[in-house]
Amino acid sequence: MTESSFHGILLAISLIAVLLVASIPSVTGSSGEDVKESPIEDLSSMNHSEDLPFVLVTGGNGLVASNLISELLQRGHHVRATVRDPFKASHLRTFSKAETHLEIAAFDLKEQDKQVYKDLLMGGIDWIFHVAAPFVDFLPQSDETIKIAVQSITWLLQAAQESNASQVVYTGSGAAVYFGYSDNPIKSDPNYIFTEDDWTNVTSMGILTDYAKMKTLTELAAWEFVEKHAPNFRFSSLLPGFVLGTLLSETVTSSKRVIFETMMGTYPGVFDLYIPLVDIRDVVEAHFRAAMQKEESTDSRWANQRRRFLLTRKKGKDIFYPKVAAILKEHFGPMGYSISTWHIPNWVLRIASLFDRELSVMYQMLGVGEQIDNSKSIEVLGLTYHSNAAEMILNTAHTMIQQGLIPKKVGYHARSLFGSGEL
Ligand SMILES: *[C@@H]1O[C@H](CO)[C@@H](O)[C@H](O)[C@H]1NC(C)=O
């Protein structure tokens, strides 16, 4: 094997890593490299609408949060968005109404103390969308980093209670539901359908990533707080799968990165990694509905249950990565993008997985695709999912080309993707 093909295989392995951390809100860049004066606004200087709730969104630069902020502004909300590095938030300032309705606050989950959470909620924040996470990269993490996420949500909920916020919506992950079950014979059965009653087993010896562990422990801590303190706000947690679509964030992280590397031809081929898709528009809509819903469900299946909602485009099994690459190839191949759909043999991945604990987790996931039940989000939140996988996949790539993240080939032409019959 030549050095370069081995390098390609390592890259392929890192793609698996990326697939595993899909739907993670991105936390980008390192703070401290800039010494310019901070562009943070004075949090008390803006007018807030009397009619619409004033909203805090944490992790503002990320994949889900950017689209959420754009939509909140369009609907007329005033928004305070926290970002780790305000210098990287320039795309947020280009959103319509940002000049009058958006405040940017610098905030790093890793560095803050309890008081900071109280300050963030000052001025009448009514809805809180907690999207931030302390890490998004698929690398082994210290228990300390995982503790930060858990501590952070507890402080935020405490502050929310003291400030009389009415809604807290936490952007969790499907990784808190359908990981860590491989030593459980019932859940390992391919006919098993995961629902919001399922929790990732964080002590499992099987398929379990540090990301899944973090998302599980953070959400559990939130529910523990809510059940212990019975606060006046309503808490909901949303558990998206692999988020694609017209993603406004300008960083290449998590699910976006999979499409990016495939378009760039970084990987020598494809492998059987499972992708439970959900369109960003549906994820954003779920956030609104979770906060706005007035009546709780009286349906006996959902009444008195925790407000956890799995978000995936389809009930049951979704698609594997080779299909995603094939869809990209069919559409972008003729425009000059070289996309490989060659199937990398599993033994190659097996060998690479011997050298790394995390890779061995990924290797175990090849060919494993969970069935996920999205009925609760449909029946309780009233979501109607966009179901066209090709549209989500192609929109993701088109957006990155238009943002300049992926080079525009000579043969490239933008297409109107919404409502197009050909997808
Ligand atoms: C706030 O409201 C005042 C009075 O209505 C108005 O003059 C001012 O321009 C507003 N400021 C912003 C930032 O919208």
Ligand SMILES: *[C@@H]1O[C@H](CO)[C@@H](O)[C@H](O)[C@H]1NC(C)=O
């Ligand atoms: C929250 O509500 C309580 C009870 O109505 C009130 O006493 C308190 O001042 C409020 N706190 C804030 C920060 O608005």
Ligand SMILES: *[C@@H]1O[C@H](CO)[C@@H](O)[C@H](O)[C@H]1NC(C)=O
């Ligand atoms: C979680 O995994 C551990 C280790 O394999 C196992 O002993 C335990 O029974 C599992 N718990 C559940 C609820 O499946």
